Amino acid sequence: MSAEPVSRRARPAKAPLSRAVIVRTGLRVLDREGLDALTMRRVAQVLDTGAASLYVYVKNRDDLLAAMLDEALGRVRFPAEGSWQERLQVLVANSIDAMSRHEGLALVALGGIPTGLNALLVMDRMLALLKEGGLDDTTAAWAVDLLYLHITVAGAEQAAYNTKxxxxxxxxxxxxxxxxxxxxxxxxxxxxxxxxxxxxxxxxRWAIQVLVNGILNTPADR
Amino acid sequence: MSAEPVSRRARPAKAPLSRAVIVRTGLRVLDREGLDALTMRRVAQVLDTGAASLYVYVKNRDDLLAAMLDEALGRVRFPAEGSWQERLQVLVANSIDAMSRHEGLALVALGGIPTGLNALLVMDRMLALLKEGGLDDTTAAWAVDLLYLHITVAGAEQAAYNTKxxxxxxxxxxxxxxxxxxxxxxxxxxxxxxxxxxxxxxxxRWAIQVLVNGILNTPADR
DNA sequence: ACCGTCTGACGAACAGTGTTCGTCACGATC
DNA sequence: GATCGTGACGAACACTGTTCGTCAGACGGT
Structure with missing residues (x-):
């Protein structure tokens, strides 16, 4: 009944598995087939392997989603020109844009302090801009919290709007x-x-302006 | 092999099914056992029936979640005292509170214009307060959008923080x-x-103040 | 050149999930 | 008393994420 084992060599050379290619494949599947289609089996199928193989490089589906989110955030561009306020607004807009390109990814970020390396880079840059604007440490810290929250929710909303x-x-x-x-x-x-x-x-754009203006006019008093 | 059919009359009188009791039971299950436990089978089990029975009153699981969200929003209290700004801030805080009481419910609201009757009531009251504050129609409309967005994301974050x-x-x-x-x-x-x-x-509280201050200082120009 | 060892790929299986279908008891209606 | 329609529900379907055990092939030491 069992077919004779097909040698791997018989097939066209297959790129070896790795966390990076799994994450990138996940993003491709998400973009082209939507969040519902992003199953472990589907990702494995695209990679021409079995779902169980993915678990060597990825703890579970949530881990994969988190890695995909951070990969997406790695493509955020940091503006270099303009006043600190302009650069902050563009950075926030770019981050929302990066998230909104992939349906449902922004939701992953909700309900958890960000820990991805690229997410943290975005936060560090936002902090730098706020400090450049002369805000005290506490207000800047709270502001970054609020801005990141807005990035996730605006990204989620835009994504729902773009796709589906x-x-x-x-x-x-x-x-x-x-x-x-x-x-x-x-x-x-x-x-x-x-x-x-x-x-x-x-x-x-208006919402981002509201946030920045509000932050400037509302010191964190404690 | 099959046991003789147990008459329904043999059991203690069972409350008839209805959309309302299903929604309330869903909220009870969600609060006591978490989002993962909120399955159609579990809700049906609590109601001492089969999962298939729920589909008479509820289109699907998402429909149930949306109804649960609106039920939760029905418990938001509308403040009657204070300046319009104070009342607005309390209303937003109350809405966040109502959402954050139920793990994961706020996420349901994301990526979709609100259509639940209680959600719309909250929006109408926010609009009334903003108009009372003298904002023009466009700014008030955009502000309500932004405030509702913040309510959902803040509710989701708080809920993740409270539970689990x-x-x-x-x-x-x-x-x-x-x-x-x-x-x-x-x-x-x-x-x-x-x-x-x-x-x-x-x-x-600070985040809500930031939003209100920002809205007052940022007219929607178009 | 041989032989262990070890890593990673993967088929099969498990325990669930949402949802649909067909059946069938019951209460109201004629 | 017969008929009808509504709603409850068991069983089944097509999936899901995840784990387990197996096993091919690369690597390192002799």
């Missing part, structure tokens, strides 16, 4: 109708402010 | 050591600012 949702315009129109059809006595503003609620504009 | 992590103090000490042991040339600030990074203080 077949037709964003249709979906928005649907929700808009839902808002308009709400009982006006219980939801007076949602029913009447439809135009503003769904207005276009660079909300992401 | 066996010993928070130990974990923090561990991460702190990790930061301190980083190469100082690549991570100059993380290695030197340990005291500030892990300083105590009411960061949650």
């Amino acid at each position: 949702k077949m037709n964003a315009a249709d979906h928005i129109a649907e929700v808009r109708k839902l808002y308009a059809d709400l009982p006006a006595d219980r939801y007076p503003l949602l029913t009447s402010m439809g135009d503003a609620l769904f207005s276009a504009g660079d909300r992401d | 992590k066996m010993n928070a103090a130990d974990h923090i000490a561990e991460v702190r050591k990790l930061y301190a042991d980083l190469p100082a040339d690549r991570y100059p600030l993380l290695t030197s600012m340990g005291d500030a990074l892990f300083s105590a203080g009411d960061r949650d």
Whole structure:
């Protein structure tokens, strides 16, 4: 019944497994087939091996996801020009962008102090910029916390927006109708402010500005 | 082989199934046994029925989670006293609190415009407070977006902090050591600012203040 | 050139998961 | 009293992450 063992040599030379290629393959699968398709078996299949083989280099699926997140964060570019505020805003925007390129990855970062080497590099640079802006240590530390939190959540939201949702315009129109059809006595503003609620504009850039302005005007008092 | 069918009447009168009791039972299971234990089978077991029965009232697991989230948000209290800024800050804090009471629930809200009736009520109240503060429609609309985003992510973080992590103090000490042991040339600030990074203080309240202050100082220009 | 040793690849299996289907008891309706 | 429709539910399906034991092949010492 069992076929004779196929020599590995019979197949075209196969690149050896390693943590790095597993992580990169994971990102490829995530980008092309979505988060649901990112199973250990699928990643192994792409690498032409069995799922069990991955566990030599990766502790478990969460470990793989965390490594993928840090790999993605490794591609964040650090701006070199402009005032410290401009550089901070661009750095935050770049980080959100890096996360939002991969569906669901940002969610991995939530609920855990960042420990990936590339995530920590982003944090260190943000701290440097805040110190350059003259903030005291405590405020800068709290600010980095808040900014990183915003990066993850904005990344998650953008990612959900970019991928998956077949037709964003249709979906928005649907929700808009839902808002308009709400009982006006219980939801007076949602029913009447439809135009503003769904207005276009660079909300992401605005949100970052809000954070930076707020940080500058709100010292951490303790 | 098959046992004789046990009449339902033989058992103590069983409360009839309904969407509401399923949602409430889901919350109970989530609170007492954690997110991993929140399976359709487990919820059904608590209700003394089979998993298939739940699907009459609930489209699928995500639908159940969304309903649980909105149920949790239904318990948010709307503050009645203080200036509009104070009321807004308390409302945001209360919402974060409501979400953080249930592990992992806040994550459900991410990546999707809120459509639950109670979530929309919170949004409407926030809009009312912002309009009371004299903001124009567009800024108020964008601000509500940002505030809701912060509520979800802060709720998720707090929830991860409250539950699960066996010993928070130990974990923090561990991460702190990790930061301190980083190469100082690549991570100059993380290695030197340990005291500030892990300083105590009411960061949650501070973050809300940052957002409100930032919103007041950053008009949405378009 | 041989022979152990050891690493890593991997098939099979385990214990679950969400979800669907077909059946069948029950309460209300004619 | 017969009929009907609703909802409860056992069983099954197609998956999942993870572990275990096996075993081929590379490496190092003699």
